[in-house]
Amino acid sequence: GAVVSQHPSWVICKSGTSVKIECRSLDFQATTMFWYRQFPKQSLMLMATSNEGSKATYEQGVEKDKFLINHASLTLSTLTVTSAHPEDSSFYICSAFSGESDTQYFGPGTRLTVL
Amino acid sequence: AQSVTQLDSQVPVFEEAPVELRCNYSSSVSVYLFWYVQYPNQGLQLLLKYLSGSTLVESINGFEAEFNKSQTSFHLRKPSVHISDTAEYFCAVKGSSGSARQLTFGSGTQLTVLP
Numbered sequence: 001g002a003v004v005s006q007h008p009s010w011v012i013c014k015s016g017t018s019v020k021i022e023c024r025s026l027d028f029q030a031t032t033m034f035w036y037r038q039f040p041k042q043s044l045m046l047m048a049t050s051n052e053g054s055k056a057t058y059e060q061g062v063e064k065d066k067f068l069i070n071h072a073s074l075t076l077s078t079l080t081v082t083s084a085h086p087e088d089s090s091f092y093i094c095s096a097f098s099g100e101s102d103t104q105y106f107g108p109g110t111r112l113t114v115l
Numbered sequence: 116a117q118s119v120t121q122l123d124s125q126v127p128v129f130e131e132a133p134v135e136l137r138c139n140y141s142s143s144v145s146v147y148l149f150w151y152v153q154y155p156n157q158g159l160q161l162l163l164k165y166l167s168g169s170t171l172v173e174s175i176n177g178f179e180a181e182f183n184k185s186q187t188s189f190h191l192r193k194p195s196v197h198i199s200d201t202a203e204y205f206c207a208v209k210g211s212s213g214s215a216r217q218l219t220f221g222s223g224t225q226l227t228v229l230p
Contacts, residue, residue: 095159103161
């Protein structure tokens with residue numbers, strides 16, 4: 001099946017620093033990738049939709065200047081949390097859309113803890 | 116726009132007993148339906164999906180779900196559960212037309228299999 005990787009799997013950083021999370025589709029090309037945030041014992045909240053070669057589309061309430069998304073190639077999208085604060089601590093999950101199977105495949109997630 | 120309702124937030128069940136996780140959806144257009152499973156501190160794994168054809172779909176580990184258009188349901192069932200099935204299960208829906216349509220998730224159901 002299609003595989004999506006995320007790196008790092010967990011990160012701890014100081015308040016005010018920036019953190020970059022990578023999302024890769026390993027065996028298929030993904031023109032569209034999605035970034036989600038998940039709070040403990042809750043469902044996934046879509047943050048933004050990332051299209052290769054164009055600007056990301058952010059959901060209402062998500063600060064685009066704080067959560068920078070770059071989709072530079074058909075297999076890589078990055079999410080940068082700028083000037084992170086403790087309230088940004090969360091589980092971030094990416095997914096990549098496979099047009100061949102019309103299915104989203106999810107990465108294993110990145111646990112961000114901001115001290 | 117679509118919405119998904121998972122009425123049961125928690126389902127405890129004894130090992131080798133049958134289980135049903137309920138999922139109802141609403142949509143003004145034709146939809147594709149998905150069940151994802153999430154183990155602790157991991158991303159989502161696709162369990163099974165309905166795109167078209169037979170309304171009964173099966174996974175490799177014994178789960179099955181039936182698309183019922185008249186009742187707008189896509190309940191997940193397994194005749195005999197194992198301890199290893201303990202996880203969070205998410206039902207998701209998306210429109211079947213257009214490209215790279217985003218998923219809408221239910222709130223999740225925590226399945227706990229007891230020995």
